[in-house]
Amino acid sequence: MKKALTLILALILALPAALMAQGVHIDIEGKEFRRLKVAMPSFGGQRPLADTLWATCAKDLEISGAYTLIPPRAYLNPGPMSKVDPSTMKNWSLIGADYVIAARVDSQGGLVSLAVQVVEIATSRVLISTAYTARVETPHRAVHTFMDSLLGKSLSLDPMFSSKIVAVQKVGRRKQLFTAWCDGTGGGTIKGGGDLVLDPAWSPDGRKIAFVSYWRNNPDLYLLDMATLRVETLSALRGINTTPGFDRTGRKMALTLSRDGDPEIYVMTVGTRELLRLTTSWAIDTSPSFSPDGRRLAFCSSRTGNPQIYVMDIFSRSAQRITFQGTYNSEPVFSPRGDLIAFTYLSPEDGRYHVALIRPDGSGLKVLPGTGRGDESPTFSPDGRLVAFSGSDGNIYVTDLAGSFLTRVTGAGAFSQPSWSPVLQ
Amino acid sequence: MKNFGRGLCYVVFISLIFFFAGCEKKKVEQVSEITPPQQQGAGITPSAPGPKDDITMPGAQAGGGQEAGAVNLTGAAKAFEDNDIHFDYDSFSIRPEDRRILAEKASYLNAKPNVKIRVEGHADERGTTEYNLALGERRANAAKEYLVFLGINAARISTVSFGEEKPLDPAQTEEAYALNRRGHFVILAQ
Structure with a gap:
């Protein structure tokens, strides 16, 4: 009897984990869907380009319909932040972030580089750690490539920003x-x-x-x-x-x-x-x-x-x-x-x-x-x-x-x- | 001999016209470059409008077109162009009260057998661009068909729809809308 009870209890406990293992379900038509909360302190690197690309990222998070940017005034570490400092994880968790995005912007030889780190707060898993490049005449292209890979890696959604x-x-x-x-x-x-x-x-x-x-x-x-x-x-x-x-x-x-x-x-x-x-x-x-x-x-x-x-x-x-x-x-x-x-x-x-x-x-x-x-x-x-x-x-x-x-x-x-x-x- | 020389001139001239008309079909046209944004930022920075003729399609000016209306018309011809017919909302039926206007246009055209005209169909701004273009086309055709019904040779009448693109009065009032839902008549050649 006790054994059966333990089994049932184990099943109940395992159920949410099993559901979670399937990944986040997104109802695209969606009333159910909760936007993922993202913290994104100002970017490090070359100014004013870093601020320009930060603003593009912020707008794209909004347009995505999938993320909400937590307002920077709520951050304990407002940035600029080029890389995610593992010791700050708790700070992001405190303000309810699902992800934190840090980036460094540089431009050299006609190319703009957007080196991005995206970390999932709950698991400390690094979701993205990539440098996206674009020609200096079209710097926003780097943001669009990044946003498309974020849509794919965090929510298994198809790309759309490079359009x-x-x-x-x-x-x-x-x-x-x-x-x-x-x-x-x-x-x-x-x-x-x-x-x-x-x-x-x-x-x-x-x-x-x-x-x-x-x-x-x-x-x-x-x-x-x-x-x-x-x-x-x-x-x-x-x-x-x-x-x-x-x-x-x-x-x-x-x-x-x-x-x-x-x-x-x-x-x-x-x-x-x-x-x-x-x-x-x-x-x-x-x-x-x-x-x-x-x-x-x-x-x-x-x-x-x-x-x-x-x-x-x-x-x-x-x-x-x-x-x-x-x-x-x-x-x-x-x-x-x-x-x-x-x-x-x-x-x-x-x-x-x-x-x-x-x-x-x-x-x-x-x-x-x-x-x-x-x-x-x-x-x-x-x-x-x-x-x-x-x-x-x-x-x-x-x-x-x-x-x-x-x-x-x-x-x-x-x-x-x-x-x-x-x-x- | 003199006549022959003149005739030859005409032949050469007409051949040239056909030659260029032939080229026009095959030629592809150059469009100016897309202007890069003037400043970086989240919003679009529209660039300044370009010079009037960045690209000129060969032959684009040919065929009278809108310029024909600029000819100084007097008397009957002016009245012909000044009198529009009007339509009900989302309708292309000729109104009974406009039949008189169309009859006057038909008698003018009967008196001037060499005159060719164009009927322009227009819509008010309500509704969608795409549908209004189709609606304007139906209005122009309705006017043309009525003139043909009154005995005018269809070959003398061309039509064009401008949809909601050329309102006479840009105001957003019922009066302006009523004025803009119109068939306009243009004399192309006398």
Whole structure:
């Protein structure tokens, strides 16, 4: 009897340990998920670069949706701290940190080095001890590489910080393309492109951007090679040539053409420019987005009288309407994981535009709080955990699928129509 | 002989036009470099707008386009361009009260058989950029189809959608929205 009791007791004690051994479970959709608490004293090494990269790290921790930075004023050792001193472990534990990050920043010979140590407080285990380097012109790149490896090592999450956002930037009366790293660092205008540029979309290898320009006084589609900065014409047919969206292979592109009179959805074979028309309704059909497996398209159609979201099986051409709330649902985008569609939703409750999420079968509509002042044009992060969108104030914001945080990633300027790149090498 | 010389000139000239038009299709265009950030920091530092024509697409200026509207028009022609038609929210139906305006445009076009026009479709700023571009296209086409219905040769009418990109009144009021949901008519060649 006593033996049995001991066994049961042992099992009860072993259970949490067994659960923990499986690693931290993260519910990406997540209400349950608790952000990991991180202490990060100011970095050692060369100033002011060390402070600049510290600020980028701090912003990235916030954008990650996975970590919370404990405010430095709470630290017993405020830094600068280049390496984690094992004797200070208890201090970090006292303020509730799960991890402590220390780093030293140096620059030499055109390279920036970010030598980082990440220590797990509970176990004193060194999670990361690596020097990340980047060219001095793009120092934030070192932070992005570090943050991606932190996501992987601490939470087994896919990389996402080594990615860019392209958006439309309004300057005076002109609209141009603008790219920045997804946290807003390293931003720059792509000059030229005509006076009016719209609808940018990344190719899945991150090397090209498809976009609409009125260069020839008509909304035509072009493809910009980011390495050579050369532009080629993708489609310049009569009527609109808009809303490019690549499939995962980059060989196909879904787009809107009105060459036959009204806006319809087509798929183009990019190599040959061969076109396949997919919709035949008399109404407006636009904004197609491929599912990750390339078998389905989410799109917007006004065939019932006002814009709603539909999902079409490309091979059978059968389309199912998936949105039934509200009278203006548009700009659907498939998540890279294929299980969600984000779109622009005009809320019947407050009469404002919001970013909303819905499953491809039409269930689980979830409106993200966003700015609450009019949000449009959602785009998923390459790992599918986060959503960027443009606010009516002309800024680009990042939020997570639960809407648990909201971070502005643009500074001064007027930006719209963000498109998030894949992870760039 | 003199005529032959002039004829030859035309032939050469026209050949040149086609030659350049042919080049235009194959040529790829150079885009200016991405400007590096001006300062380091967590926020984006937008660079200053570039010179007006950083890259010029060959042939971009060809074909009249928006510049045509700058021609000094008088009398009937001016009235033709000044009178817009308007649309209801998220609609591309021709309003009954605008039929008279379109009939006037048709009679002008009948009187000037060489005139070619472009119909611009516009939307108000509400709704999304992508949908509004499609909506503007439907509005321009609706106006064109009505003129064709009134007997105007479709080949004389081209269309372009500007979506919500060119509001007449940038205010966020119902009056401004109503003004911006429009079909605008431009004379391309007389």
